[in-house]
Amino acid sequence: MSTTAAKRGAGRPLKNYTSFGQSVRNSLTMAYRGLLKIRRTPEQLFDVTLQPILFTLMFTYIFGGAISGSVSDYLPVIIPGILVQTVISTSIVTGVQLREDMEKGVFDRFKSLPIARIAPLAGALLADTVRYAIATLLTFVMGYIMGYHPDGGLGYVAIAGVLVIACSWAVSWIFAFFGVIARTASSVQGISMIVLFPLTFLSNAFVPVDTMPGWLQWFVNINPISHLVTAVRELANTGTVGPDLAISLIGAAVIVAVFAPLTVRAYMRRT
Incomplete structure (x- = not known):
């Protein structure tokens, strides 16, 4: 290559035409990079380790007697609710860290590879699915220590956990x-909280729907978070599969179908 041609090509990102298999391998490598970041900065796990413990303790002992009459009666209600609220909230980190990497120019360096x-x-x-799995496990463990023994059995509890992780991964496409x-990263967090805060608290995660005002119940009943919480309760507490499980999976599929192409398209333009 001549000197002129080399200069003309300098500074341009390398064109890469990758097969599907290579794209998967590259994605797994980048996922491993994300796990290494967590190992080097373990404080990134504070939200998925401390939040389930603190929320479970606070909500159970503050509201348990008032809502269900006792802590033991409230645990089958609150543990699925805390699980969904914690893991879904954790998905916000996906968008925040993505924005931080883009601000630092990390993705610009990746373009040259x-x-x-x-x-x-x-x-x-x-x-980030590893983060969701950690939050899911800790929530169930904390509930078990406090006396929560789901009648659905270990198998249905595992299915409930996988369901929450899958739905949280789908929601993470919105925040991505x-x-x-x-x-900015702070704007991502602010926008995400505005979206997520009313969805999680205006649901059946913490209190029965029939205790709410009638004008609010209609929203709670159509809230996708409510359907997910109900599906988790049915799986873990009774070992049954109801229509809310199908609604949750369909909702997750719709989110991915809508936001995955939007995110990829926007990402390709920005990078």
Whole structure:
């Protein structure tokens, strides 16, 4: 290559035409990078380790007697609610960290590597599923220590955990989209909380729906968080599969179908 041609090509990102298999391998490598970041900065796990413990203790002992008459009677209600609220809230971190990496120019450096352009985004989303799994496990363990013994059995509890992780991964595409289009990490967190806060608290996660005002019950009954909490309760507490499980899975599929292309398209434009 001549000197002129080399200069003309300098500074341009390498074109990479990767196969599907290579894209998967690159994405897994980037997911491993995300796990290494957690190992080097373990404080990133504070939200998925401390939040389930603190929320379970506070909500159970503050509201248990008032809502269900006793702590033991409230645990089958609150543990599924805390599980969904904690893991869904954890998915906000996906968008925040994505925005931080983009601000630091990390993704600009990735463009010079012969890897699939989608790999950094896909890897970040895959790595965060480990965070969801940790939060799920700790919530059930904390509930068991406090006296929660789900009648559904270990198998249905595991299915309930996988359901929450899958739905949280789907929701993380929404926050990843915010992370790509927002200007700062703080704005991503602010927007995400505005979206998520009313959805989690205006649901059946913490109190029975029939105790709410009639004008509010209609929203709670159509709230997707309520359907997910009900599905988890049915699986863990009684070992049954109801229509709320199907509604939750369909809702997760719709979110991915809508926000995954939007996020990928916005990400490709920005990077």
